[in-house]
Amino acid sequence: MPILTTRTARLIFAACLSAAAVHGLHPVEAAKIVALKSADVDVYNEVLEGFDSSFPRTTISEYDMEGDFQKGRKFLARLKSGSRPDLILAIGIWALQVVVEEIRDIPVVFAMVLNPTTVIGQEAHNITGASMNVPIEQQIALLKKVSPQVRRIGVIYDPSKTGFLVRQAERIARDQGVRLVTKAIASSKDSFAALDAMQGEIDALWILPDLTVLAPESVQYMLLFSFRNKIPLLGLSENQARMGALLGLSFESGRDIGSQAAELANAILSGKSAGELPITAARKVRLTVNLKTAGKLGLQIPNEILEQADVLIR
Amino acid sequence: MTSRLRAAAGLALILWVGWFAGPADAGDLKDTIKNLYGPQGILLQPTPLPFFTQESRFQASSLQGLDQLNDQLTSAIGVPSFNSSVTGFTFDIERGIPVQTTESLGPLLAERATTIGARKLDVTFTYTRVNFTKLQGKDLKDLELVFLRDDANGNGIRDTAGPFRFESDVIRAKLSVDLTEDIFALIVTYGLTSEWDVGFVLPVTHIRLFAKSHAAIFDQFGNPGGTRIGDLPVHQFGPDSTQPDASGGGDETGLGDIILRTKYNFLRNYDGLIPDLAFLVEVKLPTGDEDRLLGTGGTNVAGLFIASKTYGRWFTPHVNFGYEIDTKDTRENSLRFAFGFDARLLPELTLGADVIGRYKPDGTGTGDHVVDLSLGVKWNPINSLILRANVQIPLDKNSGLRADFIPTVGIEYLF
Numbered sequence: 001m002p003i004l005t006t007r008t009a010r011l012i013f014a015a016c017l018s019a020a021a022v023h024g025l026h027p028v029e030a031a032k033i034v035a036l037k038s039a040d041v042d043v044y045n046e047v048l049e050g051f052d053s054s055f056p057r058t059t060i061s062e063y064d065m066e067g068d069f070q071k072g073r074k075f076l077a078r079l080k081s082g083s084r085p086d087l088i089l090a091i092g093i094w095a096l097q098v099v100v101e102e103i104r105d106i107p108v109v110f111a112m113v114l115n116p117t118t119v120i121g122q123e124a125h126n127i128t129g130a131s132m133n134v135p136i137e138q139q140i141a142l143l144k145k146v147s148p149q150v151r152r153i154g155v156i157y158d159p160s161k162t163g164f165l166v167r168q169a170e171r172i173a174r175d176q177g178v179r180l181v182t183k184a185i186a187s188s189k190d191s192f193a194a195l196d197a198m199q200g201e202i203d204a205l206w207i208l209p210d211l212t213v214l215a216p217e218s219v220q221y222m223l224l225f226s227f228r229n230k231i232p233l234l235g236l237s238e239n240q241a242r243m244g245a246l247l248g249l250s251f252e253s254g255r256d257i258g259s260q261a262a263e264l265a266n267a268i269l270s271g272k273s274a275g276e277l278p279i280t281a282a283r284k285v286r287l288t289v290n291l292k293t294a295g296k297l298g299l300q301i302p303n304e305i306l307e308q309a310d311v312l313i314r
Numbered sequence: 315m316t317s318r319l320r321a322a323a324g325l326a327l328i329l330w331v332g333w334f335a336g337p338a339d340a341g342d343l344k345d346t347i348k349n350l351y352g353p354q355g356i357l358l359q360p361t362p363l364p365f366f367t368q369e370s371r372f373q374a375s376s377l378q379g380l381d382q383l384n385d386q387l388t389s390a391i392g393v394p395s396f397n398s399s400v401t402g403f404t405f406d407i408e409r410g411i412p413v414q415t416t417e418s419l420g421p422l423l424a425e426r427a428t429t430i431g432a433r434k435l436d437v438t439f440t441y442t443r444v445n446f447t448k449l450q451g452k453d454l455k456d457l458e459l460v461f462l463r464d465d466a467n468g469n470g471i472r473d474t475a476g477p478f479r480f481e482s483d484v485i486r487a488k489l490s491v492d493l494t495e496d497i498f499a500l501i502v503t504y505g506l507t508s509e510w511d512v513g514f515v516l517p518v519t520h521i522r523l524f525a526k527s528h529a530a531i532f533d534q535f536g537n538p539g540g541t542r543i544g545d546l547p548v549h550q551f552g553p554d555s556t557q558p559d560a561s562g563g564g565d566e567t568g569l570g571d572i573i574l575r576t577k578y579n580f581l582r583n584y585d586g587l588i589p590d591l592a593f594l595v596e597v598k599l600p601t602g603d604e605d606r607l608l609g610t611g612g613t614n615v616a617g618l619f620i621a622s623k624t625y626g627r628w629f630t631p632h633v634n635f636g637y638e639i640d641t642k643d644t645r646e647n648s649l650r651f652a653f654g655f656d657a658r659l660l661p662e663l664t665l666g667a668d669v670i671g672r673y674k675p676d677g678t679g680t681g682d683h684v685v686d687l688s689l690g691v692k693w694n695p696i697n698s699l700i701l702r703a704n705v706q707i708p709l710d711k712n713s714g715l716r717a718d719f720i721p722t723v724g725i726e727y728l729f
Contacts, residue, residue, distance in 0.1 A: 039412040042432050042508055066698070067412060093411055114410025132410055214408055237407045250407055 031086040031269045033060045034079060036099060038092030039067040043254040047091050047111045050258025054266065061085075065095060072098035087265055090129070093119060100124060107268045111261035112254060114209050116279055117164055125275035128268075130260035132251045133209065135281040136165070136172050139234060139249055142287070143204045144178065145305055146232050146247065154181045154202035156194045156222075158212035165208060188215030195225045205233045207240065219243070230297050238311055241288035246297060248290075251282035252310075286310045342605040346523050346563045347491070348384040351376060351556050356461065356485060356529060359552030371549070372485050375461040379487075383459060386449060387493065387715060388607060391521070424652035424668045424688075426622035426632040427590035429511045429579045430503055430728065436513075438501040440702075440724035444717050446493040451712030457489040461529075463549070474534055480541035480548040482534035489527045492563070493715075496520040497570065509579045517570035521607045524563035529556075570602040571609040577620070589623035594636070612642025618650065628658040638672070648672040654688070662694040666704070685709040690722075700726040 033055065037044050052060060065072035076098060079085065090099040090110040096119050099108050103126065110116060110129030120127050143150050153173065157166050166182055173180045181202050183194035191213065198205075205226055207213065214236075223244045226233035232246040241248030251257060260280050268274055288311040294301050306312065355377035357370055406412070430436050447454055463483050465472060472481040496519070503513035531540035531549045540549045551558045574597045581591040596616040602609020618636030625631075633653045640646035654668030671685035690704020706720040 040431075040434070041412045043407075044412075045433070112410075209408065209410065211409060235408075240408065 031055075031058055032083070033058055033087045033089060033265070034085040035060050035062045035089040035091060036072060036075065036095040037062060037064045038072075038094035040064050041092075044091045044112060046254030047258035047261065048089075050253075050255035051089060051111065051262045051265070052258075053255075054259055054262030060089070065098070067094065069094065069098055073102060076102040087268060089261060089265065096120070096127075096129070100127065107274045109261050109265045109268065109274070112257050115162065115165065118161065125273070128264050128274045128277040128279055130257045130264065130280045131282070132257060133281045134236075134249050134251060134285050136169050137176070138285060139206065140169070140173055140176050140178060142247060142249060142305070143206065143232060143234055144176065145302060147204065147299060150178060150203040150232070152179050152181050152202045152204075154183070154195075154198045154205045155208055156183045156185050156191050156213055156218070157208050157210050158186065159184050161212055162208050162210040165210075185212060188212055188218045191215070191218035192221055195221055198225075199229065202231065204231050207233065207235050207245070209236055226293075227296060232297060232299065233293075238286070238288040241290045241293075241311070241313060244290065244293055246290055246293045246299070248288035248311075250286050252284035252286045256284045257282060288313065343521065343523055343564055343566050343607045344388050344605045345384065347387060347489070347525050348377075348381050350380060350489075350525055350527055350560045350562050351529075354556075355380065356487075356556045359550050359555040361546075361548070361550075371463045371466070372461045374464060376459075376485065376487075379459045379461050383449075383457070383489070387491065391446075391493075391495065391607060391610075391715065424632055424634050424654055424670060425577070425592075425594055425618065425620045426630060426656070427579050427592035427620045428582065428622065429509055429577055429592070430505045432505050432508045434505040435729040436501075436503040436726065437729065438499075438503075438702075438724055438726040440497075440499045440501065440722055442495075442497040442499070442720060442722040444495040444497070444720050446491075446495075446715050447718050448708075448711045448716045449491075450714065454491040454493060457491060459487045459489065461485040461487065479534070480543075483540040483549050484532050484534075485529050485549075486532055487527045487529040489525060492522070492524040494522045503575075509582070511575075511577045513575050515573040515575070517572070517602075518568065519570040519602065519608050520565065520567040522563075522565040523607065524561070526561035527559070529558040529560075566603075566606040566608060568603060568606060568608045572599045572601045573597070574599065587623070589621040592620040594618040594620055594634075596638075600642075610640075610642070612640055612646075614641065615639045616650065629655060630657070631655040645676045645678055646674060647676065648674045656692075664692040664694075666690050666692070669709070670706070682713065683710070684714050684716075686720075698728040700728075702726060 035048055035051070037048070048060070048062065063075050065075065072095060079088075080102070084106060086107070088099060088103060088106055088108045090096040090108055091112055093113045093116075096110045096113050096116065099110070100119055100121065106126065108127040108129070110127065112132050113119070113129060114132050116129060116131045140153065143153060155166060155169070157163070159166075166180070170180045170182070181198060183197060185191050185194050205222055207219065207222060212218075219240065222233060225231075226245070233244075235241055235243075235245035235248045237250045238248045260283060264274075264277050264280070267277055287305075287309045289301060289305065289309045290313040291301065292313060355373045357373060449457065461484060463472065463481055466481050467473070467478045473479050474482045498518045500516040501513065502516075503511050505511050529551075530538060531547070531551070532538055533541045539547050542548065575594060577592050577594040579590060579592040581588070594617070596614075596618070598610070598614040598616075600609055600611050600613055604611030616636055616638035618634050620632065620634050622630055622632035631653075632655065633651075635651050636649075638648050638650055640648075650672045652668050652670040654666065656664050656666040658664045666688070668688040669685060670688055671683070674682040685708070687707045687709050688704055689707070690702065693701045695701065702722075702724045704722050706722070708716045708718075
């Protein structure tokens with residue numbers, strides 16, 4: 001069943017009327033924004049709240065595609081044939097995928113998308129957004145802070161999925177004085193041999209947001225590799241830290257990603273082109289440190305990191 | 315969820331309640347069996363002198379026996395279990411995509427620990443047919459009550475010999491009871507937060523109770539007609555007595571006992587073998603008219619611990635255990651339990667099996683220990699729509715008022 005909602009429409013409408021009466025209408029305030037949500041999950045609702053809070057005087061129509069691409073496409077077809085919005089907010093990767101297929105001439109801001117460049121083609125100049133990727137600089141810096149001995153960081157990756165990310169990471173690592181030891185894999189089964197080949201060659205291991213690498217058996221083997229070789233493993237989430245990774249680093253909240261997307265939307269509605277605005281990474285992060293793992297690896301976690309940690313697993 | 319859909323759901327609810335919550339009729343279906351032979355019980359044909367007056371000699375026993383059976387039957391009519399499915403999405407932070415909350419559609423009658431998710435609304439309509447066939451293991455179509463005569467000579471015993479041997483005469487009443495329930499239930503669950511659900515069950519019941527009885531007099535040796543003095547029977551039915559054949563009953567439709575429920579999932583997705591854990595509080599309100607057999611007449615409060623864990627994204631065993639307090643009659647307090655599993659056999663099809671029971675430590679003897687097997691399926695033809703069907707089969711038909719099986723069908727939508 002298609003779900004088209006107008007969030008807090010009455011209140012916002014009343015607020016708009018009052019504001020217009022007192023101050024006169026500003027172009028941004030009068031904008032028509034449509035939010036397309038990939039599915040109804042808490043973190044996407046948080047994104048919308050964060051976005052909403054930056055547009056207190058704008059009516060944002062929300063549509064939930066319920067994980068159904070066909071539904072999303074139909075909605076966008078209706079949207080194009082009717083009164084066109086000034087901006088589309090695509091929340092989540094599925095919404096971004098259908099928007100990339102269907103929308104060419106309406107500015108699009110996405111939010112909460114992992115590795116968005118794998119979805120957006122080079123020719124899409126109407127799209128920018130706030131990804132949920134954690135800045136690579138921050139991840140490499142964290143591994144260095146945890147253990148000053150870290151000079152070589154191992155990553156396994158599927159070139160078709162995260163080749164672009166590895167190329168960026170290699171540059172950033174060089175700038176930070178460390179070397180990235182990379183092994184390309186084509187399927188999760190290749191991860192065992194790839195990791196075995198890194199034995200003695202690396203001082204830390206880093207899990208990339210790569211669907212091939214994230215197969216459960218690959219993650220399990222990376223955890224095992226970390227323990228056997230007594231090297232720190234940087235994961236993508238608190239969950240991976242709970243599974244045994246020394247560190248888990250992820251975006252802090254959907255709300256903040258929503259605020260970042262709102263800043264980009266604001267710039268577009270103020271006259272900038274989406275193509276001019278670079279895609280952003282999560283500016284606030286959530287760090288989990290597994291102290292039990294630190295003990296097993298024989299690592300003393302510096303106070304600076306302990307203070308920075310949002311979750312300590314003891 | 316859209317405000318339009320919310321409004322439609324609200325309107326449907328108001329209509330649902332308004333339609334069935336009308337004033338009660340004066341007739342007391344509850345007393346059908348008690349009043350089968352009239353409010354005075356069985357009165358025999360008055361006998362001429364020189365016999366003692368015999369007409370009211372079985373009155374007390376018949377009243378007591380019918381009353382007891384009436385209570386056994388009516389107190390055992392309960393509200394079947396209800397629950398809601400868990401569907402929808404959660405977010406996989408590592409892969410950056412939403413994933414199904416669980417790969418299974420959930421159990422049919424028992425509960426699992428996970429909640430439906432923040433701001434989700436689950437609306438379910440079910441229809442349950444209960445055709446009661448047994449009471450304490452006895453066929454409802456072939457019940458027998460034996461009414462004893464009172465003490466005529468005041469010696470404190472029922473004489474079996476001598477001039478007062480007629481004190482051992484009995485009246486045997488053969489009863490056939492037809493008792494069925496059709497329960498239409500609206501079950502609504504709303505996720506206040508991702509861990510906390512609130513909801514209610516609003517049952518509308520159609521109950522039909524018919525009973526017929528044939529009474530006959532026997533002597534202590536089982537000879538029909540009872541003791542005779544000379545050619546004359548001491549006890550007999552006649553034109554001025556209660557008639558030996560009696561029938562009565564009727565049917566009622568109305569709002570049953572509303573159940574309010576809340577579930578808090580305090581542990582989820584913990585590592586290792588530790589299951590998801592939740593606590594459920596359920597309050598059954600006496601909104602159903604007890605005299606019309608639509609409700610139990612008391613408020614019950616239950617607390618249940620729930621543990622469940624999903625393995626391999628398709629198999630979820632679960633255990634429920636708790637205690638229910640009956641504020642009207644504490645002898646009816648019961649330990650409740652359920653254990654079983656739900657398994658997603660196909661992407662859109664889940665099979666569930668449960669053993670559901672309750673045990674009344676201080677019960678009255680009727681239905682003190684009830685155990686049922688529940689088997690069912692849930693089918694998810696499109697995104698948020700679930701069709702469900704299950705059958706509840708008593709594992710012990712010798713306890714309480716039981717049906718051979720209880721079928722339930724339902725339709726569920728998650729907004």
